[in-house]
Amino acid sequence: QVQLQESGPGVVKPSQTLSLTCTVSGGSISTDGYYWSWIRQHPGKGLEWIGYMYYSGSTYYNPSLKSRLDISVDTSKNQFSLKLTSVTAADTAVYYCVRGGAALDWGQGALVTVSS
Amino acid sequence: DVVMTQSPLSLPVTPGQPASISCRSSQSLVYRDGNTYLNWFQQRPGQSPRRLIYQVSIRDSGVPDRFSGSGSGTDFTLKISRVEAEDVGVYYCMQGTHWPFTFGPGTKVDIK
Numbered sequence: 692q693v694q695l696q697e698s699g700p701g702v703v704k705p706s707q708t709l710s711l712t713c714t715v716s717g718g719s720i721s722t723d724g725y726y727w728s729w730i731r732q733h734p735g736k737g738l739e740w741i742g743y744m745y746y747s748g749s750t751y752y753n754p755s756l757k758s759r760l761d762i763s764v765d766t767s768k769n770q771f772s773l774k775l776t777s778v779t780a781a782d783t784a785v786y787y788c789v790r791g792g793a794a795l796d797w798g799q800g801a802l803v804t805v806s807s
Numbered sequence: 808d809v810v811m812t813q814s815p816l817s818l819p820v821t822p823g824q825p826a827s828i829s830c831r832s833s834q835s836l837v838y839r840d841g842n843t844y845l846n847w848f849q850q851r852p853g854q855s856p857r858r859l860i861y862q863v864s865i866r867d868s869g870v871p872d873r874f875s876g877s878g879s880g881t882d883f884t885l886k887i888s889r890v891e892a893e894d895v896g897v898y899y900c901m902q903g904t905h906w907p908f909t910f911g912p913g914t915k916v917d918i919k
Contacts, residue, residue, distance in 0.1 A: 738856065738899060738910040753907040787855060793846055793903050795867075797855040 693718035695788045695798035702804050703782075709775040709803055713788030714768070721746040721766040726792040729762060729773045731784040732800070739784075743792055744771065778805045809834050809902050811911035819919045820890040828914045830883040830900035837880065837904070844903035847876055847885045850913075851896040860885065892918060 699711035713727070720727060728743035742752040744762045752760045761774040775782060783805045790796040810833040820826045836843045847860040858867050860876040863883060873888040887894055897913040 737912050738901070740908040740910070751906055755907070792908075793844065793861050794848070794856070794858055794901065795861075797857070800855055 693723075693790055693796050695790060695796060697786060697788050697798045697801035699801060699803070701802060702806060703778055704807050705779055705805055706777055709773070709778050709782060709805070711773045711786055711788075711801055711803070712770050713772070713798060714770050715790070716769070718790070720764060720769050720771060723790075725790050725795070727764070727771045728789040728792065728794065730787045730789050730794065730797075732787070733784045741773065741775075741786075743789075780805050808907055809836075809905045809909050811900055811902060811909050813898075813900060813911040813914050816912060816914055818914055818916045820887075820894075820916060821919050822892060823889050826887040826890050826894075826916065828885045828898055828900075828916075830878075830885070830911050832881045832883075832902055834905060835880050836883075836902050843879065845876075845878065845883050846901045846903060847874075848899045848901060848910075849894075849896050850899065851893075854896075856899065890916070890918075 694716045696714045703709045726743045729741040732738050742762050744750040750762050759776045764771045785800040785802050787800045788798045812831050814829045836845050843863050845863045848856040849859050850856040859870050859874050864876045875886050877884050895917050897915050899913050900911040
């Protein structure tokens with residue numbers, strides 16, 4: 692049973708960089724053959740696909756976020772990460788790390804609040 | 808971006824009765840490989856979303872067979888044959904054919 696766990700600061704100041712890491716257990720980022728994704732959910736609202744990547748480094752970024760976004764992988768730690776720069780209040784959301792381009796397995800989510 | 812719409816947005820249901828949610832896309836979801844990448848998710852209160860169905864009609868492991876998906880092209884339906892109390896939550900359709908992948912606004916299912 693694959694499990695995903697998000698970690699990172701719960702509060703980020705406006706204009707700074709939001710950084711989250713997803714630790715994968717029960718499976719391997721580099722050998723499972725899946726894409727690894729980030730999805731967010733604004734408070735009380737719907738879901739937005741941020742981007743996804745393959746362990747080899749191929750990345751697919753939502754065009755609405757592309758200029759501020761970086762998704763990377765550390766296969767030695769079986770982790771993948773999200774960095775979103777120049778954040779505003781509009782980036783306040785629960786951030787989920789997800790296995791698969793079809794969103795098969797989800798982490799529990801990490802609430803990130805952008806506030807000074 | 809492909810716009811996904813759902814109806815109804817709110818669905819009060821009686822336990823034991825059927826329920827149906829419609830999902831429509833602004834473009835055909837048939838991919839060049841011939842598959843249609845339309846998924847359904849359930850989000851119970853306070854929980855992460857859980858995938859129920861992928862590629863229109865294939866149930867995920869452990870999903871009760873009272874859930875079924877159907878449709879083609881731009882028109883899709885999720886049906887619950889007999890609603891149970893544990894089915895309360897928000898249901899989302901999601902297209903994985905055109906990047907960026909997009910979700911519908913969600914249909915809130917609760918018990919009458």
